Amino acid sequence: MVEAGVGVVFILAVTLGFALGVSAPATESAQLDAYAEDAATVLANEPPRHADETRLSEVTRSPAAFDRERDALEARVDRILDDNLMFRLETPHGAVGYERPATVPTGHTVVPTPGGEVTIWIWYV
Amino acid sequence: MRGQANLPALAVALLVLTTTAGLGVAVADGAFASADRDAIDRAGAAALADRLVAADSPVTERRNVLNASRLEADEADETQAGLESLVPEGAAVRVAVDGEVVYERGDPTGSPTVRRLVLLAEAQAVTIEPPLAFGETTLPRRSAAATITVAEDADVETVRANDRVILHDPDGLSGAHDVALSRYETTTLRFDGDPQEGDVTVTYYPERTRKAHLEVTVDAGP
Incomplete structure (x- = not known):
C-alpha cells in the first residue's frame, strides 16, 4: 500500500506540471520587432529635412544636426507609430523618446547609417 | 496465508494507480490541446x-x-x-x-x-509654367519624376536638374519628355538656351503619404 501511495504522489507531481499550464506563446515581441523594423524602414527611406542622404543619416551626422532635428524626429516617429506603442530611438549623439522600461517585452531593430548605428526600441504602453 | 491477505490490497493499489495515471494523461492531453499556438x-x-x-x-x-x-x-x-x-x-x-x-x-x-x-x-500631377527670367526654376516640392514639355519652336538645347544634364539636343528640344529626378532633394531645373515665358511646362508628381x-x-x- 505504501508503494502505491508513492506511485500516486509521483504521477500527481507530473500531472501538476501540466495542470499549471504551458506558458503563453511569446508572440508579442515578434510583433514588436516587426513594428520596430517597419518604423526603421520608413525613417531610413525618408528624404532628409535639410541635407544629407536620408532622414536617419541626417541625424547621425553631427551632434549639432541631431540637436536641430531631435524635435522633428520625435514628432515623426510618434506619428508613424500607433497610439498604443511607445518608443526610444538611440543615435550616437543622443536619444529621443521615452525611458525604456526593464520589465515589459520590447522589440528592437538596428539600422546602420554612415554616422553610426541607430537603434529603435518599441513596447506596448 | 500472508500472500492471500495482501491480494485485495494489491488490487486496490493497482486500481488507485491506474486511475491516477489515467487522470494525469487526461490533464496532459488538455494542456497540449490548449497550448496550440497557431x-x-x-x-x-x-x-x-x-x-x-x-x-x-x-x-x-x-x-x-x-x-x-x-x-x-x-x-x-x-x-x-x-x-x-x-x-x-x-x-x-x-x-x-x-x-x-x-x-x-x-x-x-x-x-x-x-x-x-x-x-x-498618393501621387498627384501638378503642372506649372515656370517663370524663366533667369533660365531656371525650382520645383516647389520634391518629386521622383517629372514631365518636361517644350514647345515646338522654343530655343532650349539642354535641361539640367541640379547641374546634371537630363535632356540635351543641339538642334533644340521639343515635345514631352519624362525625366527621373531624386526624391531626396529639392530639384532646380535649368534651361540652357533662350526660352520665352510659356514655352516650357513642367509636370511633377509630388507624393503625399x-x-x-x-x-x-x-x-x-x-
Missing part, C-alpha cells in the same frame, strides 16, 4: 506580410510604402491578380489596410493577425 498560421501571416511590404510586391511603391491608387476599386483586378500570386495555395487569407479588406479568400477569422506599419502614398496598418490573417487549414 504556429503555422502565424508564420504564414508573418511571411505573407513580409512579402506584401517588400519593395517588389504588387502593391508597394518602395519598401513599406503602399501605392494608394493600386488599392482602389478601378485597379482592383490587377491588384487582386498580383496578390493571388503571393498567397499560399489552400489557405484562407484576409489582407486589410486600415480595416478595409483589400483581399479575401475563404474565412480566416480566429487565426492570428500580423500587423505591419506602412505608409500609403499617410500612415496606415496592414493586417494579414492566415488560416493555413486543418
